[in-house]
Amino acid sequence: MNRRIRPGSIVVGADGSKHGARALRWAAEQARLERRPLVVVTTEEGNAFRINADAVRTVHELAPGVEVSGVSAAGDPRNVIVELTRDAHLLVVGSHGRGPVRSALLGSVSAAVSRQAVCPVVVCRPRAEEQVRRGVLVAVDASESSLPVIEFAFEQASLHGQPLTAVHCVWDVMAAVAGLRNVKLDEADLGIGDEAHLALAESLAGFAEKYPDVPVTERVNHGLVDDVVGWRTGAWDLVVVGRHPLDSVSRLVTGSIATAVVERAQTDVAVVPVERERVAR
Numbered sequence: 001m002n003r004r005i006r007p008g009s010i011v012v013g014a015d016g017s018k019h020g021a022r023a024l025r026w027a028a029e030q031a032r033l034e035r036r037p038l039v040v041v042t043t044e045e046g047n048a049f050r051i052n053a054d055a056v057r058t059v060h061e062l063a064p065g066v067e068v069s070g071v072s073a074a075g076d077p078r079n080v081i082v083e084l085t086r087d088a089h090l091l092v093v094g095s096h097g098r099g100p101v102r103s104a105l106l107g108s109v110s111a112a113v114s115r116q117a118v119c120p121v122v123v124c125r126p127r128a129e130e131q132v133r134r135g136v137l138v139a140v141d142a143s144e145s146s147l148p149v150i151e152f153a154f155e156q157a158s159l160h161g162q163p164l165t166a167v168h169c170v171w172d173v174m175a176a177v178a179g180l181r182n183v184k185l186d187e188a189d190l191g192i193g194d195e196a197h198l199a200l201a202e203s204l205a206g207f208a209e210k211y212p213d214v215p216v217t218e219r220v221n222h223g224l225v226d227d228v229v230g231w232r233t234g235a236w237d238l239v240v241v242g243r244h245p246l247d248s249v250s251r252l253v254t255g256s257i258a259t260a261v262v263e264r265a266q267t268d269v270a271v272v273p274v275e276r277e278r279v280a281r
Contacts, residue, residue: 141168241261
């Protein structure tokens with residue numbers, strides 16, 4: 001089925017719901033900014049063909065210059081969408097905002113595809129539209145595996161004309177015992193010049209030169225990543241996190257972080273897959 005889309009396309013899932021409509025708007029604007037073709041995907045059940053046609057028509061209205069096509073295929077929506085990501089540049093899906101408990105019980109297409117997709121996935125979460133936006137927030141683990149995640153975040157900030165906040169989360173027993181934890185992003189940074197700050201600065205080195213139009217704020221927070229960037233994120237336009245391969249050792253620590261952020265965030269979330277060879281180094 002992946003032969004039915006042009007390689008490098010942006011793929012968006014459509015189901016006729018308000019959550020799907022939110023994802024469609026985001027994808028149409030992204031396709032316009034990146035000048036990429038957009039593929040609208042529905043599964044063949046119910047009014048799928050009508051929903052697909054309506055979605056394609058909506059894209060023409062929102063972004064007249066975007067090349068858009070529709071794909072309707074039989075099967076589990078999760079499998080259908082994941083298969084298409086093998087040739088896709090980016091996948092965009094909506095989220096019902098069920099929260100972690102209900103999602104764990106009933107399953108979630110957005111959570112499933114963000115765990116399995118080959119390309120980056122943007123999950124459009126419900127949010128309060130009236131809030132002032134602070135741009136893009138990216139979680140940096142200060143390792144080589146962060147590089148594609150940081151690159152994606154800088155690119156999005158540049159495309160949308162937004163500032164970027166890079167946060168590096170650290171957690172250790174001594175800090176926990178001493179009460180040195182600030183899991184809220186609106187609390188003050190814990191200081192500068194230590195190893196964590198130096199590691200964050202090194203991870204970001206070079207990107208500022210490549211994207212001189214993006215204002216960058218660096219922060220170090222004590223706490224787990226999903227606690228720091230998973231909650232109280234409604235002030236940001238986009239939260240960007242990495243996803244490690246399921247068969248890597250690091251999954252014992254980070255395997256569920258991306259899913260937890262997707263389910264908790266109060267804004268759109270981008271999940272960027274980390275290459276296996278980067279993790280193994």
